[in-house]
Amino acid sequence: MSPRRVTVIGTGLVGTSVALALRRAGVRVALADRDPDAVAGAARMGAGGRLAADTPRADVVVIATPPSAVAGVLREAQRRGLGAAYTDVAGVKAPLLADAARAGCDLAAYVPGHPMAGRELSGPAGAAADLFRGRPWALCPHPRLAPGPLNAAVGLAALCGADPVLVASADHDRTAAAVSHVPHLLSSALAARFADADDASDPELLALAGRGLRDMTRIAAGAPALWHDILRRNAGEVSAVLDAVVRDLAEVAAALREDDPGGDRLLDLLARGAQGRARIVKVPSGRAVPPRTGPTR
Amino acid sequence: MSPRRVTVIGTGLVGTSVALALRRAGVRVALADRDPDAVAGAARMGAGGRLAADTPRADVVVIATPPSAVAGVLREAQRRGLGAAYTDVAGVKAPLLADAARAGCDLAAYVPGHPMAGRELSGPAGAAADLFRGRPWALCPHPRLAPGPLNAAVGLAALCGADPVLVASADHDRTAAAVSHVPHLLSSALAARFADADDASDPELLALAGRGLRDMTRIAAGAPALWHDILRRNAGEVSAVLDAVVRDLAEVAAALREDDPGGDRLLDLLARGAQGRARIVKVPSGRAVPPRTGPTR
Numbered sequence: 001m002s003p004r005r006v007t008v009i010g011t012g013l014v015g016t017s018v019a020l021a022l023r024r025a026g027v028r029v030a031l032a033d034r035d036p037d038a039v040a041g042a043a044r045m046g047a048g049g050r051l052a053a054d055t056p057r058a059d060v061v062v063i064a065t066p067p068s069a070v071a072g073v074l075r076e077a078q079r080r081g082l083g084a085a086y087t088d089v090a091g092v093k094a095p096l097l098a099d100a101a102r103a104g105c106d107l108a109a110y111v112p113g114h115p116m117a118g119r120e121l122s123g124p125a126g127a128a129a130d131l132f133r134g135r136p137w138a139l140c141p142h143p144r145l146a147p148g149p150l151n152a153a154v155g156l157a158a159l160c161g162a163d164p165v166l167v168a169s170a171d172h173d174r175t176a177a178a179v180s181h182v183p184h185l186l187s188s189a190l191a192a193r194f195a196d197a198d199d200a201s202d203p204e205l206l207a208l209a210g211r212g213l214r215d216m217t218r219i220a221a222g223a224p225a226l227w228h229d230i231l232r233r234n235a236g237e238v239s240a241v242l243d244a245v246v247r248d249l250a251e252v253a254a255a256l257r258e259d260d261p262g263g264d265r266l267l268d269l270l271a272r273g274a275q276g277r278a279r280i281v282k283v284p285s286g287r288a289v290p291p292r293t294g295p296t297r
Numbered sequence: 298m299s300p301r302r303v304t305v306i307g308t309g310l311v312g313t314s315v316a317l318a319l320r321r322a323g324v325r326v327a328l329a330d331r332d333p334d335a336v337a338g339a340a341r342m343g344a345g346g347r348l349a350a351d352t353p354r355a356d357v358v359v360i361a362t363p364p365s366a367v368a369g370v371l372r373e374a375q376r377r378g379l380g381a382a383y384t385d386v387a388g389v390k391a392p393l394l395a396d397a398a399r400a401g402c403d404l405a406a407y408v409p410g411h412p413m414a415g416r417e418l419s420g421p422a423g424a425a426a427d428l429f430r431g432r433p434w435a436l437c438p439h440p441r442l443a444p445g446p447l448n449a450a451v452g453l454a455a456l457c458g459a460d461p462v463l464v465a466s467a468d469h470d471r472t473a474a475a476v477s478h479v480p481h482l483l484s485s486a487l488a489a490r491f492a493d494a495d496d497a498s499d500p501e502l503l504a505l506a507g508r509g510l511r512d513m514t515r516i517a518a519g520a521p522a523l524w525h526d527i528l529r530r531n532a533g534e535v536s537a538v539l540d541a542v543v544r545d546l547a548e549v550a551a552a553l554r555e556d557d558p559g560g561d562r563l564l565d566l567l568a569r570g571a572q573g574r575a576r577i578v579k580v581p582s583g584r585a586v587p588p589r590t591g592p593t594r
Contacts, residue, residue, distance in 0.1 A: 116507045136505050171502060178490055179506035183513045186483045188570025189545045193475055193538060195573035205468060206580045208433050209476035210413045213577060215512040216480045220574040224567035231567075232559030239553040241490060246550055248486045249543050256536040262529030270521035270528075273485025276492035277517040280510060283503040 001151040002159055003027060003059035007051055007082055009073055011042035013119060014089050015064030016127035019047035021160040024129050030055045042124040051082075058083035060152050066229045067092055071099035078106050085149030087113040087156065091176060092234040093140045093169035107144035111153035112169055114138040114176070115162055122223045130161065137162035140169040177237035184219050184227055185242060191220035298448040299456055300324060300356035304348055304379055306370055308339035310416060311386050312361025313424035316344035318457040321426050327352045339421040348379075355380040357449050363526045364389055368396035375403050382446030384410040384453065388473060389531040390437045390466035404441035408450035409466055411435040411473070412459055419520045427458065434459035437466040474534035481516050481524055482539060488517035 008019045011033040019029045029048030033039045039050055061083035063073050067090040074086055086109050093112040100110055117135040119126050137157035157164040231238055248269055255265040305316045308330040316326045326345030330336045336347055358380035360370050364387040371383055383406050390409040397407055414432040416423050434454035454461040528535055545566055552562040
């Protein structure tokens with residue numbers, strides 16, 4: 001079921017990385033982007049050739065645009081009959097499936113997808129063929145989906161070196177809020193303390209910072225406009241998790257202002273944090289998980 | 298000014314790491330801990346010999362206990378005349394200097410210190426001789442401090458491979474709140490979401506987590522009791538930074554619940570986060586900074 005011919009629409013970081021990984025696996029790749037420079041950049045990196053009027057129909061079309069553009073690009077690609085199966089790489093899934101339904105797309109051929117990998121860079125220059133190696137790649141079966149396209153998307157993820165994980169779109173979005181979207185906001189809120197030229201960003205003092213601050217602010221470097229799009233499309237799930245985090249932190253801030261600062265509230269949060277971390281490291285990323293093939297919702 | 302003979306009181310992770318680094322540099326090291334097993338463990342690792350009644354006076358005594366124990370241990374060590382200079386490794390400085398003054402310690406010989414390095418492990422077993430290599434090591438001059446002990450502490454930090462950074466204790470504490478203490482709380486609050494056996498910690502879904510979640514929750518594994526002690530001793534600085542983070546996150550949570558979710562508030566936080574991250578990575582940790590030798594406060 002491995003695809004032999006793939007078209008990638010959107011040659012940013014993720015799209016170009018997909019193309020590079022597929023090229024290395026011997027797949028024929030056609031590239032398209034509304035920005036001709038981005039296509040040219042990706043092509044120079046060896047990611048494939050430009051999509052042309054006479055490019056044969058692809059086994060899979062990968063839509064690697066920002067989330068809000070996916071449904072429109074999918075509809076247009078299906079209208080042009082560019083492929084037998086279609087998938088995307090956006091960080092939120094259920095709302096895009098609804099978008100695609102509303103836009104009149106052929107849902108039987110659309111596999112909502114999300115490789116759980118990325119870098120804090122943008123554009124084809126940051127792309128890497130091994131970006132997905134050993135990383136989970138979520139694919140979201142839904143009632144209207146035909147088996148052929150799902151198999152093709154699984155084959156594509158595997159060709160990229162990723163571990164395909166089948167998961168209902170609602171489960172994906174709830175999990176992504178906790179493991180990706182809220183972490184991004186916490187990273188941003190912490191890094192934002194250093195955005196202004198006040199004491200906190202005094203270079204002399206900032207030199208005291210160790211690996212902790214660097215690790216905690218790494219993902220804050222992600223492109224603001226892209227993350228804005230992702231977060232607002234998953235607003236319900238994100239705000240629910242964020243509320244719980246804000247509640248915990250506000251309670252601790254209040255406890256630190258008491259006469260005997262900190263107290264049980266602070267110790268409790270630290271203890272729960274250590275427990276949660278222990279659970280997180282117990283689960284290997286990707287590999288260990290059997291694909292979920294149960295009913296979608 | 299390099300110390301040739303050092304006594305380390307408190308053979309946990311940091312104390313034992315200091316001892317191992319000094320041993321590698323040829324320093325004679327004596328070890329003490331209220332837990333005889335901890336001393337035995339450190340000694341077995343080659344960190345030095347047990348402090349005895351006939352151990353010669355040390356050039357520097359390193360107090361590597363939890364913050365709240367430092368002043369008491371310092372007073373007792375000075376009463377016994379264990380060393381010519383004294384320093385500690387606790388993550389908060391101004392309150393400990395005040396503790397030491399209240400306890401009647403000889404402040405002329407006490408150099409408040411803080412190596413900005415650590416691991417998410419406890420006890421001597423997690424110790425490593427290279428823990429401090431290339432990392433900043435804050436030392437806090439104060440009006441009562443004599444030059445000899447300060448030089449000895451600088452020499453000790455350098456022998457451990459660290460970059461000594463002289464900084465007023467109040468500046469240290471304000472900076473530590475932003476670069477270490479609040480990041481720890483954010484990490485804990487995020488990891489706490491995975492502490493309970495509910496959906497967020499479903500192992501099947503947790504397998505979707507990538508490097509972002511792992512990096513963001515790494516420091517949450519730190520010993521809760523130790524961090525409780527550090528954070529409550531720096532309560533004022535920590536709560537001030539934490540308030541700003543909570544305000545930003547609460548505003549974004551509210552913005553995500555609007556009809557057109559996210560909006561300018563969300564985009565603004567993401568943009569400020571990216572700016573702050575850019576400032577953070579511009580400053581090399583440790584090396585680039587000239588020691589601050591100006592007036593302390």
